[in-house]
Amino acid sequence: MTKLFMKYASIILTIYLLSFVLHTIQIGSIPALLIMGLVLLVVNLILKPILLLITLPFSLLTLGLFSFIVNAWTIMIADHFVRNISMGGFLNSLFAAFIIVIFNHLFRDMNKASN
Secondary structure (H helix, E strand, O other): OHHHHHHHHHHHHHHHHHHHOOOOEEEEOOHHHHHHHHHHHHHHHHHHHHHHHOOOOHHHHHHOOOOHHHHHHHHHHHHHHOOEOOOHHHHHHHHHHHHHHHHHHHHHHHHHHOO
C-alpha cells in the first residue's frame, strides 16, 4: 500500500513542480492534479505492462532506454483523460517521466532507510 502511495505522491509532486519550471505544463486546479495522479497511476498499473511487452524489442535494442518513451506515452494518455490539466506535448511528458522515475527512487530509498 505504501508503495502505491509513494508512486502517487511522486507523480503529483513531479507534475506540480514541473508546472512551475515549464510554462507549457498547465494545472487548472488542485483536484485536477489529484485526478491526474490517480489516472496516471491506473494507466501505469494496467496499460504500461502491455505497452512494455509490445515494445520489448525496441527496449532490448536500446538497453532499456525505450521504457522512458513508454512512460511518456502513459503520461500523454492520462493527460488525454483529465480536464483542466495540460502536459504540453511529448517532450514535456518525457521530461516528466524522467523526473517521476527519479522521485520514485528517492522516495523508495527514503522508505527503506526509515525501516
